[in-house]
Amino acid sequence: MNRVITVGLDGSRESLDAAAWAAREAVRRGLTLQLLHATDGPRSRTGLPELDVSADRLTGALSRAVVGLSYAHPALELHARHITGPPVPALVEAATEAEELILGSRGFSGFAAFMVGSVALGVASRAERPVVLVRAGELPEDAHEPDAEEASSRTTPYRPVVLGLDLTQPSDDLLSYAFGAAASRNAPLEVVHAWTLPPLSTYIPAITVTADTTDLETDTRQALTATLQPWQRKFPDTPVTEHLVYGHAGHTLLKASLGASLVVIGRRLPGARLGRVAHSVIRHVACPAVVVPHV
Template identity: 40%
Template sequence: MPGTITVGLDGTDHALAAAEWAAHEAARRGTALRLVHAWVWRTTDTVYVGDRAVEERWVRNMLHEAKARVAKVHPDLDVTTELLVDDPVPTLVDEASRAEMLVLGSRGYGTLTGYLVGSVSLQVLRRAAGPVVMVRGPRHTTVRESTDEMGEIVVGVQDAGEAAGPVLEFAFAAAAERGATLRAVRAWSIPSVLVWSPGSMWLADQAGGLEPLQKEILADALRPWRQKYPDVDVIEHVEIGAASEVLLSNSRRASLVVVGRRTHDTGLRRVGSVAHAVLHHAPAAVAVVPHP
């Protein structure tokens, strides 16, 4: 639904932190907030204390409590809740296609990579047609809540040209809404001779070298968005190194990190190595924006 930010709740503190972040974002944008929980009752062979009615009542209470919590901070915000009786992944993917953005909770970051982003969240990220924002757990959200307006918006710009459009549109709009500085980060490495064509060598020579060429590519990608959002202060950062490491090192003071996810990859849907690294290790909320 245009003009609506949707949050997928699962009863955890991480999801509640996502609801609080989304409420703050909806209040800033002047949009509605929708809190949903996808639920399917399944009987098992094990002894279960309670029944379908008990579990459904718990879910509805969870939605009600989440609504009351965000309404306490944002009393004028238009907040609705809905219990969706269906499997979580296809339900949340559908919600992402209809909302301005889908917001989910993330367990946090560390050295282990298996459990940090839940299996449902990863499947939704791989399939969503719209932006999905992953919000860190309570201890990260609380620290940044009072300084959210001051933190930079950081966007990774590895894909240039038209492919970068949706990602840069999201990042520039977020920076404009917050009055925040936008840091556009592009990483580069010395190309292999096997992929370095005479035409590429000529372009690099015309630009004065490899790094100036990368700066020119970044500047060209940003130019139309600078024109559309002239009030956004932009820092262009080009650095040699692995894309994920360069982006993470520039995200320490960010309030939001924006990365892209290609939708035309063949085979299994995937998030991408850079987005995957940022999702697991960036301390800020991370927006994953699909692009061609």
């Protein structure tokens, strides 16, 4: 069976931009792309104009996306599929058969079907495969470094991949995805771990990071290095930078993502919902973000 990347398509601007991103991802990795449209309504004509016009518009959007992507990427193996059912469970089920599922999102202020807080958030919090959320307006050059004149370019090297790593949950699935994403782009990997003082410190007024915390910081840095070493041996051509930052993980990841091509974060299985850090990243980072479920 061919390895597949699946993208949810609803005809909106953000889902079309996500499909374009997914096509580039599929070409780079040599995978098949599947365009998937899930709807609650019947596929057959109902005789009700208000329903049939909407169905025709979505069918037309799916067909136009197939034609446009086939023209842009002649070597891409591309399939289109329509399924009936509520979008969230349908997309969660579709994700089980894919390498990853890509969805479009307008972010915090969006009001379309795939906005964060609706279908995209529901799928990202339930899927058992990686879910990539792509902002509306994402362009190919956004993933690349600017050229010598600081102009946008599609031919310059990729921007770094950023991994948010919790050292209490250093999953192999999460690390494998992040290193693989960086390697497929020939991009550096920046691993970010945010640390704070133990909870008892919240009861101590005006506490600051001093030499008293040196041992804790040193132990944390050593743990980060030890966690990454086996993966650096597996991916010797991928430059890795470790960022150990004192502060809250959400804010730290948002800063690290400003010049990134992709941000990778994890979600615990089974059954764990998206945490506060994941919500912050999904809502606010400007680059595509992927949620990798892991045990």
